[in-house]
Amino acid sequence: MKTTVFLGAAAVSALIAGAGFAAEGDTLAQVKARGELLCGVNPGLVGFASPDANGNWSGFDISFCKAVAAAVLGDASKVKYIPLTGQTRFTGLASGEVDLLARNSTWTFSRDTDLKLDFIGVNYYDGQGFMVPKSLGVSSAKELDGATICIQTGTTTELNLADYFKANNMTYQPVNIDSNSEGEQQYLAGACDAYTTDASGLAATRAAFANPGDHVILPEIISKEPLGPAVRHGDSNWADIARWTLYALIAAEEYGVTSANIEELAKSSQNPEVQRLLGTTDDLGKMIGLDKDWAKRAIAASGNYGEIFAATIGEQTPIGLARGLNAQWTQGGLMYAMPFR
Amino acid sequence: MTESAPAGPPAPPFRLSMLIYDRHYRSLTIQVVVFILLMLLVSWIVHNTVLNLARLGKDIDFSFLFNRAGYDIPQQLIPYTSDDTHLRAAMVGLLNTLYVSALGCATATVLGVVAGVLRLSKNWLIARLMTIYVEIFRNIPLLLWILIIYAALTEITPGPREYRGENARELFLGLIAPTNRYTAIPSIVAEHSPGALVIGRIEIPWLAIMGIAFFIAAIVLRRIVNARAQRIQNATGRRPTTWWINLALFVVPPAAMAVFFGLHLEVPELAGFNFKGGINVDNSLVALWLALSLYTGAFIAEIVRAGILAISKGQTEAAYALGLSPGWTMNLVILPQALRVIIPPLISQYLNLIKNSSLAVAVGYMDLRGTLGGTTVNQTGREMEGILLMMAIYLAISLTVSGVMNIYNNRVKLKER
The missing domain is CATH 3.40.190.10 (Periplasmic binding protein-like II)
Structure with a gap:
């Protein structure tokens, strides 16, 4: 009997503890x-x-x-x-x-x-923009046909990017990244030609670079954010x-x-x-x-x-x-x- | 039970305490109690999930699979655009998973067998080198290997732009251009292409189908030729030379195809930002493939070594006594027997590799986890459905692989009659 009581108590306490998981x-x-x-x-x-x-x-x-x-x-x-x-x-x-x-x-x-x-x-x-290295010689997002672009996965920017390139009849190669720091690293290593996210995010990312002056944010804002x-x-x-x-x-x-x-x-x-x-x-x-x-x-x-x-x-x-x-x-x-x- | 008891003292009447104190009943009691508890736990988990989802106002609904996906996927084995459905995106991801898994399993097996055999080599240096390989790769987490290889590929290799201009880099052998995004390799193109087999939106070039058909035919013919040679050897004691026939089987059809259709290599060329023409093999695929192969290969090496050591030394000595060379001894005597020991653990290594391929997300390789379990789940907010679907798919893949491997295992295992 004692065992039963003990098990019962254990079950009840487990249920109560479980209730804590619920988003009240x-x-x-x-x-x-x-x-x-x-x-x-x-x-x-x-x-x-x-x-x-x-x-x-x-x-x-x-x-x-x-x-x-x-x-x-x-x-x-x-x-x-x-x-x-x-x-x-x-x-x-x-x-x-x-x-x-x-x-x-x-x-x-x-x-x-x-x-x-x-x-x-x-x-x-905010609105979505593009950042490119100055040395790339690109002054407009319309010139990015065929470029490799770093993009944070799971964001609205991912969808805007697909729509923008499709609407302008251009192709691109996405490089999917999980966080801004990873994007920064890939972009600086040259693994992508351009980095796209909200314009404010681009400015913030660029400010953290060793040489912010070597990078430009393109004038196009392609979405409302x-x-x-x-x-x-x-x-x-x-x-x-x-x-x-x-x-x-x-x-x-x-x-x-x-x-x-x-x-x-x-x-x-x-x-x-x-x-x-x-x-x-x-x-x-x-x-x-x-x-x-x-x-x-x-x-x-x-x-x-x-x-x-x-x-x-x-x-x-x-x-x-x-x-x-x-x-x-x-x-x-x-x-x-x-x-x- | 009491009625069927043989003559002797009559069984005592049933009392409740016997459920615990009588060993006839005790194990049954424990099983029933454990089973009930288990069921309670399961039903509680399910109930809790449903309750909490309802509280959040979320229902289980798979109709999102038929909505427009809206995102692009870097590597596609079947045609896909951002206008396609989430279901097709999931298919693209699934094929990418299967692709890297198949590549990984093949390479890991070759690596593992070679390393496992060489680790037993009498050559001190080779044996030690293989030990180092196995111990290093087996004992460092796979995720780190994937990240290290990816980082190395990204940081060490030049950008595509460095192949242009005055101080341009030369293509490796004039054919291959490793870059920090992908490795551009030449593709085979035909001057007089016979077109492609079109199934829906999928196009399979006839040349590829012909190539594969010729290859399979060559394998079948080779078996026939060898069987005939065996018959002649059995009858006359003299084996006819067959190597040139076998070689011709594999060389002549492709060569004929090359001449007839005017096959040649299309060398990748830098156009705009990236290489065009040829094939761009993504660094994420290479990193994942290499890491999976090297990591699983180390485990397979140990399995192979254990399999070989399980064969008694007498077998080797007997083979030597018959005058077989060490190579023949390994190929004809030891390995076929070792396979019986090797196959079962090898199956679990293959399953591990397939499941480990979901670490692809670390390098942005869009596998099933990256498409269905990543972007789709994120854009639609259907975590529960996405994860359930992914679990079902991985389970189905694993069960299929293990089913097929079990059939193979039944064929090679010791037949006891």
Whole structure:
């Protein structure tokens, strides 16, 4: 009898332990209970997400992870970064390995619907481009007929590339690579004539080269690549938190709230929009299961959208990306935060 | 059971505790319990999977296989464009898997037999060299070999552009151009081509079909010639010279074809970014093929050595006593007997090689894992379906190979009558 009881207990405990594998519905509660945000990031793309020699991550996408952690947990450092390749990222999110995917991923119809993801917004409007060595003497993507091209497998760029060459009646030889670092290595070794990925990724990759000046990014942008963070489909509250954290960062730039003046503005700003954003008057946080100061903490973590952009990938950094489409709507760009009220 | 018990003390009535304490029942009890637990575990895993997929809003649906794939594949044995379906992409990948596996199995067998025999050589240097080969390749993970060979091919060889201009590199022997992407080798083209056999979108050149037909015919004819020579030898004690007939069988038809159709080599030429004309053999294929062959060859060498050592020394001594040379002794006496010991473990090496070929993903060789299990799964988000399908396909390949090899094994194994 004792054996039976023991086996029964073992079976029951196995079942209970097994339930832990399941991706539960309430991500916010899980993150709070864990005391840590699991953020899926690029394994290494300078400017967007890359670890330094001490294993400290930094970059454009990393700053978003920090902002969410600050909003939810009150501490921007309570993030565990989980590097995911182009192939593993969506599986990683769907299986509950990460709570949030901030890994320059393109928002597409099938990913949003069939892959059961929810893109919560666009944090970088991008397009696919080509990089070639200057010595190749190529000045347009139209001259790449017959070229060998390095391409990250499992990305939208793979499909755009096939479509672009087909539409222009050109042929190419793809070299499939799994990560940006592998692509960098193959490209520099000359195993491919051109490297193609999002233009921002090309700029970031080139910035990490020993001689960035020896390589040019061709003028053609062959696709729309709206990059945005994504969460699992089905947890609307968690999606709301991530979405409005992003809007808080964008709105902060619009209203001139920076990491430097945020404390001061929280006390003295007369702008009702800023007051609501920073929780001085209304308690918007309560509506998404957070406290009053959530947005204030998110902005304080690494600054507003403009500050983050300038510090990680902007024109003053080695990556040197102009704001372009990613300027505020008031500046002729597409960055437009929905109203906080 | 109690009724059939022979005379003697009547069997005690059944009590529940006997399930544990009576050795007649105990083993049965344990089996039943273990079986139930196993079933519980399996049903729990299945239930958990279905439940979690449902919770994610995912269903099991294979219709994605008939959607447009949209991506390109570098090496295709059957025609494929990005407009084809995921199913065809999977077929292309499957053929690439079979292709590199077949190449690998053939080379690994040759390497393994040679290394295994030479490791037993009386020549100290050769025997030690083979030992070094076996121990080095057997004891370093296959993935590392694949990556090392690929890196060497990429880093050491020149880019295609270096074959152009004033200080241009010469083609090796004027025919072969190793580059950091592929090795460009010449192809055989016909001046008066008889066209190709067209099956759907697949075109098989008649010349290739003829070549293979002639080769098979030559093998069959060679057997007939040898059988006749054997008969004459048995009858008269004198074996007629047959080597020139055998040689002619294999040389004359291709030579005749070459003259008749005007066959010649098309040397690869640099056009634009890459070599055109000739055949470009991808470095990823070469790296994978070499690594698989060398790695599995080391294991096969050990199997061959063990097989040879399993044959009693008396056999060798008897063969020597009959005046057979060491070469003949090995080919006619030792190896045929050793095969019985060699074949069964050899089957598992072949199966290992086929499954190991899925490491292709490390060098971007688009095999089944790269197409169906890689890009398709990624673009469609059908991980579960893709993986299940891939498991079924690898299982089918392995079972087929092992079935065929078992038939061969039954033919060579010791017939006991």
